[in-house]
Amino acid sequence: MKLQDDGSGTHVADSLFPSREERSRADSLLAELLDSSLERVGAGPVTPTIDMDRFRDELARFDFAVPRPLQEIAGWVCRQLEDGVVHITHPRYFGLFNPAPSFPALCADRIAAAFNPQLATWTTSPVAVEIEQHVIRAVGRQAGLDGNAAGCFTTGGAEANYTALLAALTAASPDFARAGARAFAGPPTFYISSEAHLTWKKAAHQSGIGRDAARLVATDGTGRIDVRNLTDQIEGDRARGMLPVMVVATAGTTGAGMIDPLIACAEVASRVGLWYHVDAAWGGGAIASDRLRPLLAGMDRADSVTIDAHKWFATTMGCGMFITTRPQVLATAFATTTSYMPSQLTGRDPYTASVQWSRRFVGLRLFLSLAAGGWAAYAAHTERAVALIERLNTRLTEVGWAAINSSPLAVLCIEPPAGSAPIEAIVRYVLKSGRAWVSVAETEGRKVLRACVTHGRTGPTDIDALAALLIEASRLAQDAAPR
Ligand SMILES: *Cc1c(COP(=O)(O)O)cnc(C)c1O
Numbered sequence: 353m354k355l356q357d358d359g360s361g362t363h364v365a366d367s368l369f370p371s372r373e374e375r376s377r378a379d380s381l382l383a384e385l386l387d388s389s390l391e392r393v394g395a396g397p398v399t400p401t402i403d404m405d406r407f408r409d410e411l412a413r414f415d416f417a418v419p420r421p422l423q424e425i426a427g428w429v430c431r432q433l434e435d436g437v438v439h440i441t442h443p444r445y446f447g448l449f450n451p452a453p454s455f456p457a458l459c460a461d462r463i464a465a466a467f468n469p470q471l472a473t474w475t476t477s478p479v480a481v482e483i484e485q486h487v488i489r490a491v492g493r494q495a496g497l498d499g500n501a502a503g504c505f506t507t508g509g510a511e512a513n514y515t516a517l518l519a520a521l522t523a524a525s526p527d528f529a530r531a532g533a534r535a536f537a538g539p540p541t542f543y544i545s546s547e548a549h550l551t552w553k554k555a556a557h558q559s560g561i562g563r564d565a566a567r568l569v570a571t572d573g574t575g576r577i578d579v580r581n582l583t584d585q586i587e588g589d590r591a592r593g594m595l596p597v598m599v600v601a602t603a604g605t606t607g608a609g610m611i612d613p614l615i616a617c618a619e620v621a622s623r624v625g626l627w628y629h630v631d632a633a634w635g636g637g638a639i640a641s642d643r644l645r646p647l648l649a650g651m652d653r654a655d656s657v658t659i660d661a662h663k664w665f666a667t668t669m670g671c672g673m674f675i676t677t678r679p680q681v682l683a684t685a686f687a688t689t690t691s692y693m694p695s696q697l698t699g700r701d702p703y704t705a706s707v708q709w710s711r712r713f714v715g716l717r718l719f720l721s722l723a724a725g726g727w728a729a730y731a732a733h734t735e736r737a738v739a740l741i742e743r744l745n746t747r748l749t750e751v752g753w754a755a756i757n758s759s760p761l762a763v764l765c766i767e768p769p770a771g772s773a774p775i776e777a778i779v780r781y782v783l784k785s786g787r788a789w790v791s792v793a794e795t796e797g798r799k800v801l802r803a804c805v806t807h808g809r810t811g812p813t814d815i816d817a818l819a820a821l822l823i824e825a826s827r828l829a830q831d832a833a834p835r
Pocket of ligand 1: 449507508509510511513549551602604605606631632633634660672
C-alpha cells in the first residue's frame with residue numbers, strides 16, 4: 353500500500369486515529385451522551401426492556417464493510433445498553449456485589465486508557481507498577497497483613513483465587529511449576545466450605561489438579577464452615593493418601609455474606625501446616641471501617657487474601673487483588689525468562705510474579721478512589737450499606753418475613769411469610785416490574801430471596817420502596833402456591 357503522509361489532513365486511518373481537534377470534539381459529545389443516557393437509566397427500569405429481535409436485526413447490519421460515523425454508532429450503542437442490560441448503576445439494583453463505579457475509578461479508567469501503559473514490566477512502566485504496588489501494600493496493611501505483604505491486581509476474584517491455589521501448590525512442592533500435579537506423591541487437595549465461591553472448582557481445573565481436589569466442607573447450620581468437619585476431612589484425606597495443601601476461609605460468602613471463623617481456620621491451617629487463604633472478594637471492603645474491620649479478625653494470619661476492588665470498593669469491573677505475605681512463592685510459581693522482554697526483574701516485573709502478561713493499569717482505579725476519598729469515604733460507604741440492609745430487615749420482619757442469614761455485612765437473605773407466593777415467583781414479579789433487582793439464592797440448600805446494597809447512592813427511600821414492592825409481590829405474584 354502507498355503511504356500517505358503528505359500533511360494533507362486526510363489519512364486512511366483517520367477514523368481510528370483522529371486528530372486532536374476531532375478527538376476533543378468527539379470527547380465532549382460522548383460525555384454529554386453518557387450523562388443523559390445514565391440519567392435516563394436512573395429514572396427508568398432496572399431490568400432490560402429491549403426487543404431482542406429488533407436489536408439483532410440492527411446488529412446484523414454491521415457487516416463492517418462501510419465505515420459509519422463514530423458519533424452515530426456510539427449513540428446507537430448507548431441506546432441499546434440503556435434498554436439492554438440490568439443496570440448496576442441504578443440505585444435500586446440490589447444485586448450480586450456489582451457496584452455503581454466510583455467517579456475517581458471512572459476517571460482512572462480514562463487515564464489508563466489514554467496512556468495505555470504496559471504493566472508487564474517495571475522497566476517500561478515504572479510509575480504505573482509502583483502506584484499499583486503502593487496500593488497493594490496499603491490494602492495489605494489495612495487488612496492487618498504484615499509489612500512484607502505484596503501481590504498484584506488481577507482481573508477479579510477468580511484470578512486472585514487461582515493465583516492463591518498456584519501459590520499454595522508451589523509452596524507445598526517447589527517442583528509443581530515444572531512437573532504440575534506429577535510433583536506430588538498423591539492427589540493434592542484443598543478445603544473450602546460448601547458455601548464458598550465456585551471459582552475454586554474452576555481454579556482446581558485450571559491448575560491441573562482437577563475439580564475433585566476442591567474438597568467441600570459442610571457448614572455449621574448458619575452458613576459458616578464447620579471447623580470440626582474441616583479438621584476431620586483433612587485428617588481423613590491424609591489417611592487416604594491425599595496431599596492437602598491449603599485451607600480457604602470465606603469472609604463474606606457470595607450467597608449469604610457469612611464470615612467463616614477466620615481465627616479457628618487459621619489455627620487449623622497452621623497446626624496441619626497448610627497454606628491459609630482468606631477469600632474476602634466482597635467482604636474485604638469491611639477493612640475500610642473501624643466498626644466493621646473487627647469482623648475480619650483472623651484475616652491478619654492469612655498467607656494470602658483475595659479482595660475485589662470491583663465489588664465493595666466500587667471500582668469499574670475487572671479489578672481484583674491478590675495479596676500475600678509470602679511473595680517469594682509467586683516468584684517461584686511464575687518465574688519466566690525470555691529474550692524479547694525488556695527485563696526480567698524477578699519480584700519487580702509483574703509478568704514474572706503473576707498470571708497475566710500484558711496488563712492494563714487497573715490499580716489506578718483504587719489509587720484514585722482512595723486518594724480522593726481516603727479510607728474514611730469507604731468506611732462511610734460500607735457502614736451505610738450495612739445500615740440500609742438493617743433497615744430492609746426491619747421493614748420486612750415487622751410484617752412477618754423471616755431473615756435466614758445473620759450476616760453482619762450488607763446482604764439480607766429472607767423468606768416471605770407462609771402462604772405467600774413462592775420466592776421464584778416473587779423475584780420474577782420484581783424483575784418484570786423493573787422497579788428493582790433482587791435475586792433468588794440458595795444457602796445451606798434453602799432457597800431464599802437475596803438483596804444486597806451495592807450502590808453508593810441507594811438511600812432509605814429506595815429501601816422502603818423495595819420493601820413495599822416485595823410485600824406487594826409476595827401477595828400478587830402469579831403461580832402462588834401454598835408452601
Ligand atoms: C465474587 C466472588 C468471587 C469471584 O470474583 P470475580 O471478581 O467475580 O472473579 C470469589 N469469591 C467470592 C467470595 C466472591 O464474592
